[in-house]
Amino acid sequence: MPHLITLAAEQTIYQAQALHQQLAAALREHPQLEIDLSQVEEIDSAGAQVLLWLHRAAQQQSCQLTLSHPSPAVRDFIRLLGLQPLHNALEAVDGS
Amino acid sequence: MDLELAMQSFLQESAELLEEMESILLDAEADSITAEQLGALFRSMHTIKGSAGLFGLDEIVRFTHQAENLLDQLRDGHLQLDAELSGVLLRSHDHVKAQLAAVAAGQAIPAGEQDNILADIAALLPPPAGSLPPAEPSSQAEPAADSDWLLSLRFGPEVLRNGMDPASFVRYLATLGQIQAIASCSSALPADESFDAERNYLRLEMQFRGAVDEAQLASVFEFASEGSQFIISPRAQLASHLQQALQAGDAAEQQSCRDIWQQWGLWPSTADNAVAAPTLVTTAPDTRPALPAGADHKTGRSSESKFIKVEAGKLDSLINLVGELVIAGAAANLLARSHGSSPLLESTVVMAGLIEQIRSHTLSMRMVPIGETFSRFPRVVRDVGQELGKSIKLEISGAETELDKSMVDKLADPLTHLVRNAIDHGIEDVQQRRAIGKPEQGHVWLNAYHESGSVVIEVADDGGGLDPQRILAKALQRGIISSDALLSEQDIYRLIFAAGFSTAERISNLSGRGVGLDVVQKNIEALRGTVEIDSEIGLGTTFRLRLPLTLAIIDGFLVEVGSSTFVIPLETVVECMELPVTPGDHGRPERLQLRGEILPLLYLRQFLELEGQPGRRQNVVVIQTGSNRVGLVVDALQGEFQTVIKPLGSLFRHLKAISGSTILGNGAVALILDVLALIQHATQQEASRYALEQEPYPAAGSRQPHNNDTSSGK
Incomplete structure (x- = not known):
């Protein structure tokens, strides 16, 4: 079972640092991570960057990362900024 | 920072100001215009x-500066408001209105008759003494037809920390035209621990179509922070744009941008380097574009549906109706109860829920976090600081504090x-700060929090502080006070709110014209x-x-x-107790001794002149604001209740002790006590009493009735 982390409603610059620390710790401890994005109601560039970082860091540390159940807010934001890596990561889940 | 929001509030504010200006100009007869008007x-x-x-709307700044100069002359009595002047002012009004309308529509600011008006203003003004030179002829082009643009946006690393979000710029651009393709390049983002969550690593590549010119596009990004680099070119200059865009940044960034442009089919497939070629072959044929063609419509729609004005x-009126609904619901519930029909009762309970x-949803619609207002200040601070050559750091806290939208x-x-x-005025010059051993960078704090049923907003600086002597001298010179006035320090500080008071020695673009603090006080008092x-x-x-929490x-x-x-607002209630009975004083001591401290009492029945006799047992509710405590004597305590504040009608505005009303579940009206005013009254009353008599007080520590008749007059 992958370790499940559900992100809170607001993921903006105000939470970015804490989120980064939380995810970095989780990354160290668990070989499999699932990030539930269904509760996210607000996200900004800082929040999205943390996800990008996680995506990249997980690849580097060969951690199996799943980004699941993106909320409309997350999908819209990814589309707004054309965040291709996150888009692909979500597509991968949708496809499976 | 949400640009659109800030812009919206600017446009709305300006429209209101212009409306006021127009109505004054139209109403005022030449000789009857008041100083206030x-x-x-x-x-x-x-x-x-x-x-x-x-x-960054320089055209408007330039024009309004001239109009302002004219009005300044008028205000100081150097000019008379005659038909000609009034006409020029009205034309100025119309012109600013047109300028703002153009801004709202995202079009170029029309040149219109700006030059004619400016010439007329210049003719009316006395020869300028150190004022700005008259505006140069505007060279704005006519609004262009739809045209295609290529944008490479390299936001600086500090944009996020400065409260700006690249996404806001993108959303704003989407209102100017159509974003046909967008992709983020995040090659700068490290995968290891050196990642800084508040640093911006994103670079955006974009294809955009809209009826804008280059200056307009550039102005969108004008106030992104330093360290940002924006390359904007018309579609026709594809080659040179790509050359420029792909030169920026390190090798990894160049490569990932190249990939993006290749995906869009804009980078020539005759790849000039071997690294790019294979990627092109593998990705070009069937990769979906970074942004599906219809996607920008979707984002446009979703941002539209997010907010409804x-x-x-x-x-x-909705809130009022809901209030009535609550009462009607409660009445239906009572009726159902008296009929004893349990299905009916059940359905009324569901309805009540x-x-x-x-x-609660309706009420929360009116509440917005103050952060929306705070978010415009990083820009204000930066600009004002730069203009004055001061380095200022703004620190904001409590941005999530909610208060009424209005x-x-x-x-x-x-x-x-x-x-x-x-x-x-607050923060000293850099040299001055250095001389007195302060850090060169000045600090300004914006802080908001809830306290005792009100919202408190603090604007603080670590500057030189107010100099009472200087204020006093200035007030004397301006004739605001007479030379024999005896004022406390607080009273002296308060003088800076007097109309026409300004201690600034020189007139800057920003302040020193005597506008400001008196307006601040008026605005706050109006709230x-x-x-x-x-x-x-x-x-x-x-x-x-x-500030009071109206409607909260x-x-x-x-x-x-x-x-x-x-x-009584619950935050102000400290504790409750039974009023100790002291027979000799007819049960009415004027103060209590509560754990060694004197607690003045205020009898609500007498204070509000209510009818009826108090019961045998009365209760004391200890309320507090700041360091002042007062005991309110009431008949009975009913407990906590979530209260919707309804402001009082204008007829009752002047009432000191009542701050609002509310409707209870049973439909009865309850008045909300203004604790601050009550405490002020009670402490003043106590102070005057204390001057008259000095006697021991009955102790409230024990609930035992007092036998010794100490508080009756001897």
Whole structure:
């Protein structure tokens, strides 16, 4: 079972640092991570960057990362900024 | 920072100011215009100029500056308002209105008859003494037809920390035209621990189509922070754009941008380097574009549906109706209960639950976090700081504090004045700061929090503080006070709010024209708030705005006096106890001794002149604001109740002890007590009593009746 982390409603610059620390710790401890994005109601560039970082860091540390159940807010934001890596990561889940 | 929001509030504010200006100009007869009206005219241009400056709308700034000069002359009595002058002012009004309309529509600001008006203004003005040179002829082009643009946006690493979000710029661009393709390049983002969550690593590549010209596009990004680099070119200059765009940044960034442009089929497939070629082959044929063609419509729609602009009046009447619904629901519930029909009762209970939800949702619609207003200040601070050559750091806390939307709107103006004032007058020059051993960078704090049923907003600086002597001298010179006035320190600070008072020695673009602090106080008073000043010479000044939470939900404490129910904001209640009976004083001691401290008592029945006789047992509710405590004597305690504050009608506005009303579940009206006013009254009363008599007090520590008859007059 992958370790499940559900992100809170607001993921903006105000939470970015804490989120980064939380995810970095989780990354160290668990070989499999699932990030539930269904509760996210607000996200900004800082929040999205943390996800990008996680995506990249997980690849580097060969951690199996799943980004699941993106909320409309997350999908819209990814589309707004054309965040291709996150888009692909979500597509991968949708496809499976 | 949400640009669109800030822009919207600027446009709305300006429209209101212009409306006021027009109505004054149309109403006022030449000889009957009052000083206040002249002040309002001046202020409208002054404020629009200031705000327009924040958005980099230089054309408007230039024009309004001239109009402002004209109004300044008029206000000082150097000019008379005759038909000609009035005409020029009205034309100026129309022109600014047209300029703002163009801004709102995202079009180029029309040149129109700007030059004619400016010439007329110049003719009316006395020869300029050190004022700005007249505006140069505007060279704005006609609004262009739809054209295609290529954008490479390299936001600086500090944009996020400065409160700006690249996404806001993208959303704003989407309102100017159509974003045909967008992709983020995040090659700079490290995968290891060196990642800084508040640093921006994103670069955006974009294809855009819209009826804009290059200057307009450039101005969108004008106030992104330093360290940003934006390359914007027409589609026709593809080659040179790509060359420029792909030169920026390190090798990894160049490569990932190249990939993006290749995906869009804009980078020539005759790849000039071997690295790019294979990627092109593998990705080009069937990779979906970074942004599906229809996607920008979707984002456009979703941002549209996110916010609906509703007239505030409609919301008010909705809230009123919901209030009535609550009462009707409660009545239906009572009726069902008396009929004893359990299915009916059940359905009314379900309905009551729903009504409660509707009520809380409706109320929360009016509440917005003050952060929306705060978010415009990093820009204000940066610009004002730069203009004055001061390095300022702004620290914001409590941005999530919620208050009524209508108040948030009205606070923007006074807060801007206070922040500008803090930077201009509060914080010293760099040399001065260095000389007295302070850090070169000045600090300005914006802080908001809830306290005792009110919202407190603080604007603080670590500057030189207010100098009472200097204020006093200035006030004397201006004739605001007479030379024999005896004033406390607080009273002296308060003088800076007097109309026409300004200690600035020179007139800058920002302040020193005598507009400002008097307006701040008027605005805050109009919101039924107060302004306090704390200041320490050499250490800094704090302006503390205390505002009531009109229309907010507060936790109330219900008390009963006779047949009336009153609400005391729960935050101000410290404790409750039974009033000790002292037979000799007819059960009415004037104060209690509570754990060694004197507690003045205020009898609500007598104070509000309510009818009826107190019961055998009375209760004391100890309330507190700041360091002052007072015991309110009431008949009975009913407990906590979530209360919707309804402001009082204008007829009762002047009432000191009542701050609002609310409707209880059973439909009865309860008045909300203004704790601050009650405490002030009780402490003053106590102070005057204390001067007359000095006697021991009955102790409230024990609930035992007192046998010794100490408090009756001897």
